[in-house]
Amino acid sequence: MTTRSAARPGLTLAAVAVVQFMVSLDLSVVNVGLPEIAAGLGFGAVGLTWVIHAYALTFGGLLLLGGKASDRYGRKRVLLLGLVLFGLASFLGGFAQEPGQLVAARAAQGIGAAALAPAALALLAETFPAGKARVRAFGVWSATNAAGGALGVLIGGLLTEYAGWRWVMFVNVPMAAFALAVAWRAVPAGPPPTRSGRPDVLGGVLATAGMTLLVFGVVRTEQYSWTSPVTLTTLAVAAALLAAFVQVERTTDREPLVRLGLFANRSVTGANAFSLLTGAAMASAFYFMSLYLQRVLETGPALTGLMFLPFALGVVAGSVFAVKLGYRLAPRTLLILGGLVTAAGFAWFSLISSDGAFATDVLGPSIVASVGIGLCLGPLVSAATTGVAPHETGTASGLLNSSRQIGASLGLAALGTAAHHRTGQTATPETLNNGYALGLTLSAALLIAAALIALTIPRRTNTPSPAEDRDLLPAHD
Template identity: 85%
Template sequence: MVIESGARPGLTLAAVAVVQFMVSLDLSVVNVGLPQIAAGLGFSAVGLTWVIHAYALTFGGLLLLGGKAADRYGRKRVLLLGLGLFGLASLVGGFAQEPGHLVAARAVQGIGAAALAPAALALLTTTFPTGKARVRAFGIWSATNAAGGALGVLIGGLLTEYASWHWVMFVNVPMAACALALVWRGVAAGPPPARSSRPDVLGAVLATAGMTLLVFGVVRTDQYPWTSPVTVTTLAVAAALLVAFVHVERTTTREPLIRLGLFANRSVAGANAYNLLVGAALASAFYFVSLYLQRVLGTGPALTGLMFLPLALGVVAGSVLAVKLGYRLAPRTLLVIGGLLTATGFAWFGLISPDGAFTTDVLGPSIVASVGFGLGLGPLVSIATVGVARHETGTASGLLNSSRQIGASLGLAVLGTVAHHRTGQTATPETLNDGYALGLTLSAALLAAAVLIALTVLRRTSPPSRAEQADDRDSLPARD
């Protein structure tokens, strides 16, 4: 293995882990506190959903630009810039006094995360390119990624009930400062990047605007039916913007956000399609389970967060298990097993009852779904960068993250709308339960579709060879 001069693999891995934990945390940390945020700032029912969407859409829509910037301007520089922006937006958001203030801060957080995530993942890919060190590094990455998303609900609930909702924003500031110190000290500047042309900013704007309008159109169907002129026009404009994005990527004289030829790589195409569906299912399931605990079973924010702890621990356990099994099983096999387990857990969640309880309706499916999800995280990232040239690893990493966040926004918008229509106008525990159960069952169907993609699109591969498992020990973080 070749490591860039000045690099310290242990500190690099620690920095990437903190960054990924923080970015994942912010996808879920506000969920439990949404009722308190609405009361404190005066959000409307529709406007409140944009506390989630503002982050996920700017994050997902600008990730490709973030990956390209990491490749062109250097990963360390982009990491430092993104961390500063993310930390500042978190601080400002914690002091928000109006709905628009918080939504804007969440959008800026998403911009910072769009710079952070692909740069960090590309750095991990190039620091640990093969062998046992790569398996271990991606296992640690996947564990922190999973723990951030799952523990976000627990942390958000505790902070909301015992401090205030403002702290779901403030909590990011010390993490950003810690990551800044680790990146500054442990990440090498790297060789001067190639600068053949400027990144395609127009493409990034078209993609983000198109996805935002698409989600906006779906969410607003609670007031405007699918066949209404408002909805039809909104969705038509969204589609036009996304078509324009594809056209710009094919014809731009600047460096495109993504070389469309990357999708000819079956690993890239299959992994991102799988990831899109997993993101849609997971974000929706987290949302429905959180609301089921609070609005159907009447659980408080802190206890709701605590009830998500088995889910968080299960994801970490699955990620650790994936590292051990990764030496014996092919990545595609782990994806299939993990996807089937997660689908089983979500289908079990679909049996929730208005007369249920945590021990009978939540605990069991939480363990099954979370272990399955954790089992597939690391292998998915590894597959998505197989066969990708070194100078495009940032782009491929950004694409993978983008597919997860775009899937999360679209999935929550669509399944949330379907659940709302099932609930109807009378929001009783029984009708709410019916809506949430339907949403969770559909989440299981999305996971089943993801498994089918893994089986039909991804190529058969083998686990690491003995030579790769015995890779140079100097590359392992333990030696740093």
């Protein structure tokens, strides 16, 4: 019997693709516009970083809770609520008149994204459970995911230069409205979600507080060093909260936020470790290349955004290759191949020079690295959700998104600090170039480590048996 969740898979895929594009776009769309935002609202140098961090903080800190909510209360309901919150926050943020209003809007966007991302990904895994359709669906998802991040720089640059910085917020409104309309019509409510017990409120509080403090401690290293008492205390408290969360999950008689047995699945564990390292490498590489183009090569925001276009196209091309190869190769093989190709691209990036040019220092490595990333993304999601029971796909999706977001925050802080130390006190084009080159070299090293971790992922993973599914879920109509 056909499940209701698969009734209109094409439109479901369209809604999920728009959602993922929008969430990824917001991780980078404001970056190029930061100088204009600072001038328009009167941000100080330290306060301006919170335009980025407010989104990362709430997004990364609430992802596990968002994943569990989609499992417990239903994918469609959480998806629609997240879309409404994300669109409303974007609309209000565009009208911000002072720094605090924009930071609050960005935080609200992060809360919406924490609900959207795992619900959309779980919906995709549920709608396309196996076969060629699953490979194609995750290929589309991976293309829109990475294209959103890459095109965010281009779109942010064009909007900032020609329409004003407020449009980097307004641009989300029509996308959220479109996704809301499609999801409302195309995504069925599905069977009632299974609620096997009382929710683990204490575990939810501990996980959310611990992850939020972890992200907070990392992003604050721009202001406080890694060895400062403020940073060490924050990270120690975060570690204590997360350790308490693990203990609660082991002993609770309530419905756990994350069933620890999920980590016994080598595919889930390996995919999340891979995601952590690739998230750190990609966020850092985007950051360094954007600064290299603007501060060393002295290109304007619109042109800088345009120079990221080959990167976005390369990701799409890599995703197409991943679909074709995915019919014959296991996700593990594609992760290893994609990780090594991306590492080669980042290593090539590290050869940048202070008197370089886009054609000689940026274009070639952009194409290589982006194709490698495109090869990775779809298989990564497939590996992280294959073999997971349907009632836990939201949790698994939240874990994957969380590991990537935490990786991005940790990587950017750690590699940014290393690049800053290499730059030294004198910020000339030559010293800046040296710092960015080091950061890109370290990004390549992270990708090599990720490829090695992919070796731990099984070649094939087993999905739960039909008998197990019947025990876990009510019958589909």
